[in-house]
Amino acid sequence: MKFADLHLHTLFSDGTYTPEELVLKAVDAGLACIAITDHDTVCGLAQAIAIGRDKGLEVLPGIELSAEYGSQEVHVLGYLINYKLRGFLRQLDILRENRVMRVHKIIGKLNAVGINLDTQAVFDICAGGIPGRLHIARALVKGGFVKSIFEAFNKYIGDKGPAYVLGFHFSPQDAIRFIRDAGGVSVLAHPHCLHNDELILKFAKLGLMGLEAYYPEYSQEETNFYLNLAKEYNLLVTGGSDCHGNAKSEVKIGSVKIPYELVEKLKEANDPASSAYSAIRKAQGLKQMNPAPSKSSNRIKRRCGVNKKEGAG
Numbered sequence: 001m002k003f004a005d006l007h008l009h010t011l012f013s014d015g016t017y018t019p020e021e022l023v024l025k026a027v028d029a030g031l032a033c034i035a036i037t038d039h040d041t042v043c044g045l046a047q048a049i050a051i052g053r054d055k056g057l058e059v060l061p062g063i064e065l066s067a068e069y070g071s072q073e074v075h076v077l078g079y080l081i082n083y084k085l086r087g088f089l090r091q092l093d094i095l096r097e098n099r100v101m102r103v104h105k106i107i108g109k110l111n112a113v114g115i116n117l118d119t120q121a122v123f124d125i126c127a128g129g130i131p132g133r134l135h136i137a138r139a140l141v142k143g144g145f146v147k148s149i150f151e152a153f154n155k156y157i158g159d160k161g162p163a164y165v166l167g168f169h170f171s172p173q174d175a176i177r178f179i180r181d182a183g184g185v186s187v188l189a190h191p192h193c194l195h196n197d198e199l200i201l202k203f204a205k206l207g208l209m210g211l212e213a214y215y216p217e218y219s220q221e222e223t224n225f226y227l228n229l230a231k232e233y234n235l236l237v238t239g240g241s242d243c244h245g246n247a248k249s250e251v252k253i254g255s256v257k258i259p260y261e262l263v264e265k266l267k268e269a270n271d272p273a274s275s276a277y278s279a280i281r282k283a284q285g286l287k288q289m290n291p292a293p294s295k296s297s298n299r300i301k302r303r304c305g306v307n308k309k310e311g312a313g
């Protein structure tokens with residue numbers, strides 16, 4: 001049986017592996033397919049796809065976008081995107097500029113509270129990728145200002161910290177549309193982080209096409225809960241480890257792996273020649289006209305740890 005891990009980060013966002021390392025580790029883990037889903041960037045894709053081809057590993061093009069709904073951070077994964085589209089790349093450039101500006105602002109606030117971290121130290125760690133809070137946290141650890149990434153978030157750069165700066169975020173609708181415009185399939189990442197399952201139907205009505213039902217530490221009960229929701233709302237199902245390499249060393253590539261059959265469904269849903277393509281779009285249209293109340297929307301207890309904040313960049 002073939003397996004896939006569809007949620008992985010490289011050092012082009014806030015992971016620590018190069019695309020090549022990621023591919024080699026995925027091969028070692030016995031995976032048949034991976035997706036690279038860096039935050040706001042597709043820089044690692046071409047290299048990973050080419051190396052994957054050499055090593056017999058299928059690499060799907062992906063991305064992870066941060067959106068905001070009220071005060072809620074929402075991560076939307078995009079799969080099978082046409083990552084060479086010029087308009088799409090131009091938008092990503094703007095996102096990158098926003099993130100760079102945000103780093104400067106955060107460093108300014110850190111300096112104001114007596115933490116003399118240099119901006120360059122952050123960009124060195126980021127190594128040309130998309131800078132985020134995790135890079136700042138790592139620079140704070142490296143500079144001896146804090147002992148751990150957790151402390152960096154908790155004491156300084158987390159949402160309640162003195163050096164917090166709100167980043168640019170799409171609305172969920174814009175993130176979904178952005179992915180669709182790039183020819184991709186939008187999937188809600190780590191849905192437990194919403195702490196409100198009713199939003200899933202809301203996003204499905206905005207055109208969301210899938211749900212990440214397999215995620216590290218999800219119990220069988222949690223996974224089943226999301227599998228049922230996906231069925232009820234006609235959403236595709238994905239899953240992955242959200243591995244960030246050594247930045248979150250406890251999460252290994254392939255620690256969450258899904259049957260390859262789900263990758264096939266993803267592809268069918270994105271293939272205009274397939275009946276699944278029109279079926280899922282028709283279901284989306286019907287949902288918009290007839291938003292039936294959810295039978296499965298009773299929340300079950302789930303957690304959202306520091307992982308989400310770190311992953312959020």
Ligand SMILES: [Zn+2]
Pocket residue numbers: 007009037064242311
């Ligand atoms: Zn992620």
Ligand SMILES: [Zn+2]
Pocket residue numbers: 064075189190308311312
């Ligand atoms: Zn995420």
